[in-house]
Amino acid sequence: EDHFKNRDDLAGKKVLITAGPTREAFDPVRYLTNRSSGRMGYALAENAAERGAEVMLVSGPVAIEAPPKADLYPVESAAEMYDRVMELKERADIIIMCAAVADYAPANCAVHKMKKQESMTVELVKTKDILAELGREKKAFLAGFAAETQNLEQYAKDKLVRKNLDMIIANDVSAPEIGFDSSYNAVSIYKKNGETLHLPKDTKRKLAEKILTEIRNSI
Numbered sequence: 001e002d003h004f005k006n007r008d009d010l011a012g013k014k015v016l017i018t019a020g021p022t023r024e025a026f027d028p029v030r031y032l033t034n035r036s037s038g039r040m041g042y043a044l045a046e047n048a049a050e051r052g053a054e055v056m057l058v059s060g061p062v063a064i065e066a067p068p069k070a071d072l073y074p075v076e077s078a079a080e081m082y083d084r085v086m087e088l089k090e091r092a093d094i095i096i097m098c099a100a101v102a103d104y105a106p107a108n109c110a111v112h113k114m115k116k117q118e119s120m121t122v123e124l125v126k127t128k129d130i131l132a133e134l135g136r137e138k139k140a141f142l143a144g145f146a147a148e149t150q151n152l153e154q155y156a157k158d159k160l161v162r163k164n165l166d167m168i169i170a171n172d173v174s175a176p177e178i179g180f181d182s183s184y185n186a187v188s189i190y191k192k193n194g195e196t197l198h199l200p201k202d203t204k205r206k207l208a209e210k211i212l213t214e215i216r217n218s219i
């Protein structure tokens with residue numbers, strides 16, 4: 001059966017996967033976040049575990065169950081995700097940054113709930129780029145995701161080079177019925193060696209299988 005054809009081909013590999021959104025609080029009841037269900041990252045974690053890998057899953061808040069065979073490290077903010085990834089990265093042979101990390105966080109978080117006013121201004125500061133930091137001192141096979149609404153190929157390839165990645169998996173988040181809250185996705189894979197692979201619409205589970213096979217064949 002197709003599902004089991006890659007059984008144990010990742011045995012002995014340690015795979016660090018990030019998934020889901022991050023939450024950036026500006027008072028005790030309010031936060032900024034990104035759209036992400038966590039499904040793509042969780043599908044990668046599940047497939048890697050099924051293939052015998054030891055999986056570390058660093059996840060922002062999501063509404064889905066973690067694969068039982070993965071070690072789950074829950075985080076909330078981009079800063080927490082950064083710290084956890086930096087702590088776990090030394091152990092990893094493969095790192096896949098699938099999380100929708102917030103690019104900005106409020107400069108300050110109020111201790112008490114803020115009372116509503118006619119308008120308000122929240123100062124935002126850029127978060128640390130986890131993936132770019134991993135690319136600076138690269139020890140593991142490093143894969144990133146790129147979520148784009150236009151110029152997919154160009155922006156994704158820019159990120160591949162700029163962040164010193166081995167692979168980038170690009171998805172068009174403006175395409176209808178795939179991506180975000182869907183069980184389906186469609187991606188293009190760009191590799192450091194110049195190879196390109198287009199994976200048409202399929203379930204996130206199937207795509208996870210194909211992405212991990214590409215990674216397996218690249219290490």
Ligand code: CTP
Binds near residue numbers: 098128129144146148
């Ligand atoms: N990423 C990260 N840390 C951040 C922001 C993004 O590790 N603070 C990672 C994401 O997990 C993803 C990759 O970088 O694997 C690309 O994310 P994306 O949002 O597409 O790109 P950015 O570099 O943030 O650029 P922009 O949002 O302007 O397109």
Ligand code: CA
Binds near residue numbers: 102103
């Ligand atoms: Ca971003």
